[in-house]
Amino acid sequence: MFGYSDPMVNENVEADLVLEHQQDPLSSDIKVIAIPPGKKLKFTRSLSTGERTLTALCLLWALHQVRPSPLVVLDEFDAPLDDANVERFIRFIKRISSESQVIMVTHNRRTMEFCDTLYGVTMEEAGISTVVSVNLEKIDELLESDQPKAVQNQE
Numbered sequence: 001m002f003g004y005s006d007p008m009v010n011e012n013v014e015a016d017l018v019l020e021h022q023q024d025p026l027s028s029d030i031k032v033i034a035i036p037p038g039k040k041l042k043f044t045r046s047l048s049t050g051e052r053t054l055t056a057l058c059l060l061w062a063l064h065q066v067r068p069s070p071l072v073v074l075d076e077f078d079a080p081l082d083d084a085n086v087e088r089f090i091r092f093i094k095r096i097s098s099e100s101q102v103i104m105v106t107h108n109r110r111t112m113e114f115c116d117t118l119y120g121v122t123m124e125e126a127g128i129s130t131v132v133s134v135n136l137e138k139i140d141e142l143l144e145s146d147q148p149k150a151v152q153n154q155e
Contacts, residue, residue: 015055032059049080057092068099075105086110 014035021028034047034055047055057077064072078089086108093102094114104111112118118134 015058017059034058050082050085053077053080054085054088057089061092061096064096064100070100072096072100072102073104074102076107077104078106078108078111081108083110090114 016033018031018033019025019028020031032055034051036047036051036054060072074093078086081089087110090111093104096102104115106112115136118136120132120134122130122132124130
């Protein structure tokens with residue numbers, strides 16, 4: 001059983017990992033059974049994509065508590081989340097980032113707003129990507145104008 005408790009929102013998420021074939025654990029599939037806040041026990045296939053994402057966060061946090069990783073990489077992990085759950089995701093990332101470096105790929109503006117460092121990748125020509133750094137002190141200026149003063153090409 002693993003779980004995630006968030007005293008800031010007074011919610012607990014619990015889940016369990018179950019081997020489908022206990023007699024052959026090394027080749028057995030693993031089922032995840034989750035109990036989202038205020039709901040009954042469900043297999044992950046019965047959960048919404050947001051609930052699955054929060055369950056995966058719960059598992060990630062449980063693993064991190066047992067064996068912290070110096071680096072956590074998340075690729076569009078927040079994409080299926082609604083605004084309230086993006087806020088929960090951000091609080092979760094803040095907790096992990098106190099012990100580990102976190103690298104995220106996101107298109108969510110709210111997630112970008114809380115980052116310490118922000119890089120963007122653009123493709124002005126087909127097949128040619130350009131990495132740009134964003135000066136977070138000038139981000140409001142960038143968003144209000146057509147002049148990308150807050151963006152600098154990385155060499």
